[in-house]
Each structure stands twice: as structure tokens, then as C-alpha cells.
Amino acid sequence: MFSIFTSLFATTTQGAPANFWLPKQASTVAQSVDHTFFVITWICYFFLFVITAALIIFMIKYRRKGNDVIVKGPTHNTPLEIAWTILPLLLVVVIFVVGMRGYLDLQQAPEGSYDVQVTGQKWSWTFEHPKYGATQVAELTVPVNTPVRLLMTSNDVLHSVWIPDFRVKMDVIPGRYTSLWFEAIAVGEYNLNCAEYCGKDHSKMFATVRVIPKEDFEKTMIKLASEYEDMSVGQLPAYAINRLYNRCQSCHTLDGSESTGPSFKGLWDRVKSGDVNFISGEKLSNLYGESTTYEVPENYIRSSLLDPQSHIVKGYLGAMPSFQGQLKDKQITAIIEMFKHLDELTDAEGNITVNPDGTPRQ
Amino acid sequence: MSNTDSSHHDDQIGHIVPIKFLIFICCILLFLTAVTVWVSRYDFTEINIAEMGIILALAVATVKATIVGLYFMHLRWDRAFVGFIFVGSILFVVLFIGIALTDTMEYQPSIIKGDTPKVSDAMDLLKH
């Protein structure tokens, strides 16, 4: 009880922990946003207290006794009414100015911010680091105490990046760039949610912001950018299921259950045997062979990733976006290898059982 | 239509406009329609103002709407209050369109030029 009471009086020192109203502060702007929030909240407490107190006192003191009509009290008081028009007006002007200054700070990214390109797509986030040529999915690694600018666009509908602990939010719009910036002040992991409704799996469009020490950042990025290049074919499945599958998981399950797209469980067997029917009425096995659409099953999978609308499996809507230009050749190979070895990578419930380096997961 | 005993009696019947006058107004409107058609056929790129066609067409449309309002809808002879409401609602539209367009102009620089997949698809289709 006492902790709730003290958190009402939350001071807003930088990096304050979560309190009654707000989550913990993890960016440089959070402190000023929270300060504004509590200034307004205290004004609210004050007015709500006055209004409620008046209501209760009047209810008790002037409660009707009997049915007689008793008339007293003034019908108007112009100076009083003008006063309670002007005073709130002054108050809200002050709130506006404070809020606007905070907003301008949120708007302008400092010179020399570290740039990340963000793409929203139903229903996952892709983060590209142009400086390192590294791409992350559903996970964004950034250095601590460094201003980071997200340059964002969408491939399909509106989305919105919201990182509550950083107090930043911006819509992501197709055909247009929007941006936001933040400077994380503490190493740790933070939630990034989609805040603009974007269809079926809106609530699963989630990413983790991983804030790591500055000195580790470059090393991590270089490793991320090139880790698959030196891998042998045997190492690729473990890489794909850990690094690439999170891009697929909102629509494709690993345990055989239904979702927006077909489950990956047993997918390779179905594809290899050609036992897949399309909306067009064609059957995959009829498309295999020399000088036909797909020479080998691997080609069908490649085409499904790069041109998913060409053949849509019967019973599905064809909601899959194209990954053209987002996946390197070797990464596509890795995905195909992942399908071939899926049984070794997951257990019966569809949980992933290996780490990116191939060691078994705890 | 219900009535109360004390409602206003000043303009129960309204103003009557001679039919010849209405035909005259109608002719003006038809003439303006012809102007719009002519404008739509004229290629203004020669004088380097490609949008001129739209500007002229909208200007003509505004004049026509005003004439319809003034004469066919009798605003010219009605009480000033009704005219005030009419002008007020025009200002209201200006406010709405004005603010919305000011904003779109403000954020034009952030639009990704040429990123219109459906348009490019249609163009491809036309080529083949």
C-alpha cells in the first residue's frame, strides 16, 4: 500500500524505475516526457479533488428533505464565471508550451545519429544496418548512450513503432519515410510493439530492442552481417531457424497447427512429393521436371520466397509478401536446408531445440 | 408540415421568378458547360501551365454553382440570413480543404517518389 502511495509522488530522475502510471525510463527523452506527464497528472488530481469534494459535500449538505420547493442561492455571478473561464485558459496555455517543447526534442534527431532502416510488413519488423550491411528481424540491436535514428517505411499497410520504455512512437506508412530517434540510457531488452492496427496478427507484430554496451556493438554487427557466409551447408539449418524463421513465424507454425500460411512441419515432404494443390487448380507434382515451371523442388521454394503470388496453395489467402532483395542467395539456401532438417531442429511441440551455432538449446 | 399559431408569416409564399428569366439562366449554364468541355480538350502544356485546365474547369464550376444557388435556389431574393449561412458553409469547406492540403504539402518531402507498385504494374501491362 505504501509503495503505491509513494509512487504517486514519483520524482522524475533520469532512468527512474516503473511507477504507478508509467513504465521504467530507458531513454534520454523519457525524463522530460514523464515530467510533463506528472505536471498534468497533478493538475488533474487537484481539479478532480476539488470537483469530487464539492459533489460529495453538496450531496450531503443540501440533500432534499421532504418534497417542498425551497428556492435560494444566486442564479449567476459574472465575475466568478469569467474567472473560471480565464484561469483554466492560462493553465492550458502553460501545458501546451511545456508539451510543445518536449515534442520538438522528440522531433529532432541529434547530428550524427546512428541510422537504422526499418521496414514494417504484415506482421513482422525488419531492421537493416546500412553501415554494416547487417539485417535483423524481430530484433533490433543498438548501442547504449548513442543517438539512434530509425528511418521507417512499410511494405503494405500502416504500422506504428512504439517502444514504451523509450516514450517514442511513430507511424510507419507505405510509400513514405517517417522517422523517430532515441538514445537508450541503459543496457537491456525492451519491447517494441506495433501500435497501429494492421490486420489479423497485429498483436503478434513484436520485436525486441536489445541495447548493448558500445564497445560490443561493432563486433556484434560484423558477426551478424557475415555469420552465414562462412558456414558450411550443414551449419545452415540451425542458422536459418534462429535468425531467419522469426520473420516467418507470425504466419507459419512449426508444430503443424493452422495459421495464415501452411505450417512448416512436414512441408519438405509435401513439396518433394509434389502433393500440393494450388488455388489455380494445378498440382505441384505436375509442374516438376525438365523444361517445366520448377525443375526441382528447391526451385519451387525459391520462387515461393521471391514471387509468392505466382502459385498460392489451396485454402490460403496468399497474404505472403515477396522477399526479393531482402534475402541473399545463401540465406535462401539456408531456408531450404532448414525445411529439409526441420525434424532435427524442433521437438514435437514445435519448439526450437538448437542454438544458431548448432549446439543443443538448454 | 405542422404549424404553430404564432410562427412567422413573412415569407410563406416566396419570390416568384418569371420562366423566361430561368430559361436565360439555363442558357448561361449550358454555355458554361460548353466552356468546360472546350477547356478539357485544349492542351495547356504548350504554354507550360499543365494544371491550367483543372484550374479553369474548377473556376467555371464555381461560377455555375453560384448562379444555381443565387437564381434557381432563390438565394438572391431570400433573407440575408440564408445567404450568410450559405457563405458560411463555403468558408467552412475552404477551411477543411485548406488545412488538409497545407498539411499534405508540408510532408511532401517525405514521400518516396515513384514507389507506386500498382501504377508500375499497370504500365507493364500496357507495354505488353
Added chain:
Amino acid sequence: MTTLTTQNPNDNYLNHTKGIKSWLFTLDHKRIGVMYLVCVLLAFLLGGIFAMMIRFQLLTPEGTFMTQDQYNQAFTVHGAVMVFLVIIPAVPAALGNFVLPIMLGAKDVAFPKLNLFSWYLWIFGLVFFLIALGAGGIDTGWTFYTPYSIDKASSMGGVIPALIGAFVLGFSSIFTGMNFIVTIHRLRPKGMTWFRMPLFLWATYATAIIQVLATPVIGITLLLLIVERSVGIGIFDPAMGGDPVLYQHFFWFYSHPAVYIMILPAMGVVSELISVHSHRHIFGYKFIAYSSISIAMFGFLVWGHHMFTSGQSALMNIIFSLITFSVSIPSAVKVFNWLATLYKGSISLNTPMLYGLSFIFIFSIGGLTGLHLATLATDIHLHDSYFVVAHFHYVMMGSALIGFLGGIHHWWPKMTGKMYHENWGRVSAILVFIGFNITFFSQFMMGSKGMPRRYATYVEMPEFQIYHIWSTAGSVILAVGFVICAIYLLHSVFAGKKAPANPWGGRSLEWQCPSPPPWDNFPEQPEVGDCYDYSVLEWNEEEQGYDWRKDAVHPGDEQKA
């Protein structure tokens, strides 16, 4: 009360003519009002069922019984039904139609046929919504944001019927508004000057102005959206060079003023409730009247505050934030004036008044949290979170609907001629108040802590489960309150005590005609006086209602003298 010389004292608008046809083709504003009331309440039940489905789905982070698609459909239908079918017509079309002409001293609205037509349009709107549900459902949210709503591959098949439904309902709303404007301008009887009109009439007048000016904009926007979705004209679709943010401008240009279409009439109701049930002249009549008009005017200039994170330019964000604060002033003025009205009053804690007092408290919270959302720096964090959901439920549901409920109870004796059970009424009003606050206050807390809205599941954020459990528990209390209310109101229709002409001691004209009113409202012209001067009334034990004081000076006498 002045002597009434009705041909038959038992003849009233309910039994004047009989048969279902006499209702379906009626031109009587009272019957149309009652028909609206019944329909709006049924739609409220429909929207309420979807609301309960939403609340039960969110009991666990994984969701309890709906798929993602089903949940998306549930919140869309809940929002669309509650906004377009319930709250917008609730007070103006249902209560307004019944009360407005009588309060004004008129025999009917200016255009009775148009009035009936607008009720039929409401029915058509409902039919289109039901078609939308049958034709694959709608999952766009009631806001129909592009490009999702024009993406035929991913959004559901019922979008176009739903858009047509909203379009048709828009016309229903425009016609009601037009009717009220003309009625108030042209059918005021002798003595009923602008500043003698009860404040409810000022509020409905201000509302009608918004309905007539703003609703056509949503009409054309929805038409554009229908064309965009069906043939693709490239106005809102970025894939064709269109602009989804422009859609949001168009949409909120109506939908923000629509918020005032919902709340202003409820404020008008509360002005009546507070004054009548405390037998106190309304404090600062002119300030309240002008505040209604200024809310209607300023309400048109603030739509951009729904778009602070939408990609609207920084310049516009700042301008809209500034103007938004100006709307808070007239709202604050109203609250202070209501409090001042209670001061030294004779406050009867009956059911309508309990709703009125609930309104003041809940609207204060709803209005004050609007400050957080109007402020740019904090809105960036709070936008599209449960904080916003809580805020607009405090305003839309806690205020607009509670005002509506208060109005129903206030005018129920007049409409039905029967008294409802007073103590059950109080129990229900208190349950609604408690349930409402538990349901939505917890949503403020989870929203500011980071719970986004429109989430079918929250697997990554299980810390919010406790707030969702609170919220669902509150919604159950709320539902029980409503069920009790429905039961005793229905019961009163069949077995309620006969209502006197003036059970509360009101001074506005509707309390001068019998309950229920005769077919033509006033056999004789009623006497128009100061509608908040209660000194001329006294309690009549025999009638169990209020009557003119024997020695009271009648307004008519004053004029003669």
C-alpha cells in the same frame, strides 16, 4: 398547472391510434422518438455483447476463446455499432425527438415526414451492418483506415456494406439535425425567446449544427473509400500514388466533431437533470448556452489531434495541439456551472440525479485525461494505447451514455406514463457507476504503462494480465447494472404506478402537459416563463407530483399586466 380541457383525459399519443401500421407510418415526433429509443437500446445490446466478448477474450495473455480474426471483428463491430447506431442517435434522435418539440411548445418538428424517413434510414443502416456481418465480416476497426480497408486480399469482405451502412446512417443524422435547426428557428411559440429555451435545446441546436455541417464530409469520404476499394482510383492508396494520411484528415474532420455530436446533447440532458432535481435555478444560464455553441465551433478545428503520430507535419501537430486546449475551456465552464447549481440546492438523490452526478465525476476524469492527450510530448507515448481507449470510454460511454440513461429515467414517466421502481433504479445507477470506473480506470493504468490497443493477445506482455482481469470484472458489474435497469424499466411499462404530469417538479414545458402527452402535445398554448424558476411550484400529495402554487404569478398574467 393550467387547466387542461382535453376531450378525453385518457387519450394520449400511445393509444390515440392503434395497430402496428399506426406506428410504422406515424408522423408524430413522440412515437418516432419512442421507436428510435427501442431500436437504439437493441443496438446497444448488440454492441454490448461484442464488448463483453472483447473483455472475456483478454482475460489471459493468449486470449481465451477467439481467434485473432474473430477478435478483430469483435472490436470493429463493437466500435461501429456503438458509434454509428447507438451514441450518435441516442440522445438527439431518441430523447430529442420526443422532448424537443414539447419543450419548445410546438406540436411537432418542422418536417415530420423527413423525421420518419430518418428513422427508416437508421433501419437501413442497421440492415447494411448486418449484411456486412454476413458478407464476410469487417475487421478494419470502425475508423476504416487506408490502405488496410482497401486491401481486398487481407481485410474482410463486409467492408463495402459497412461503409454503405455508415453512409446511410450519416444521412439519418443529417436529417434529424436539419429538422431540429428549422424547428428551433421557426416553430418557437410566442414568448419562447432564444434565452428562455431550456439548455437541452441549446445543446441539441449546437449538435444539429455539427450534424449538418460535418456529416456530409464523412459521407463523401466513405463514398471515395468505396470507389477506391472497388475500382481503385488512387486517392488513398499509396500503391497508386494516393495518400493514407489524407484519408485520416477526411475521416477525423467528421469524426472529431462527431465526438461532440455524442457528448453535447448528453451535456444538455445533464443541465436539465442537475437543475430540476436540485430545484435550483441553473447557474450561469448564458455561459452554459454559449459554451455549447463554442464547443460546436471549436470542435471543427481540432481534428488533427487524432493524428499526432500519423505522419502529420510537425507544424500542424503544434497548431492542432494549441487549438485542442481551447476546447477544454467551455467543457470546464460547464462542470463549474453545474457544481455551482448544486450549491444551496435541494438535492434529491433519485435515479436520474444519480446518473447526473455520475456524469459530472466521470466526465471530469474523461475531460482531464484529455489534457494528457492534447499535450504533444505525452500524446506521442500514449497514442493508440489503452490510455486512449480509457479516455474515450470515459467521455463516450461514461459521459454520453450515462447522460442518455439519466435522460431516459428523467423523461420515462413522461414517455410511458408510468413510474419505474425507484430503489432498483438507484441500485442499478450505483452498479453502473462502480462497474464503469473499475472497467476503465484500470485501462488508463495499463495504457500509460505500454499496452497497445486493438490487441487480440498480449503474450509478450503478461504483466498486463492483472489489469485486464480488473477490467473484465468491472465490465461484469456494469453488465449486471444494465440488466437490472432493463428489467425494472420493462416491468414499469406493464405494472408501473401511474405517473403524474410533473413527478420531479420541472418547469420546462414538457412538464405542463399530462403524462403521457396527448396526441397534439398542448391542447392550449402552454405558458412560457423562466424554465428554471421553481418558486411557482408546490408538492401535491394527492397527485404525488408537483403543481402550480395557488398564489403563483403566471407568466401570462405578467404579460397582461
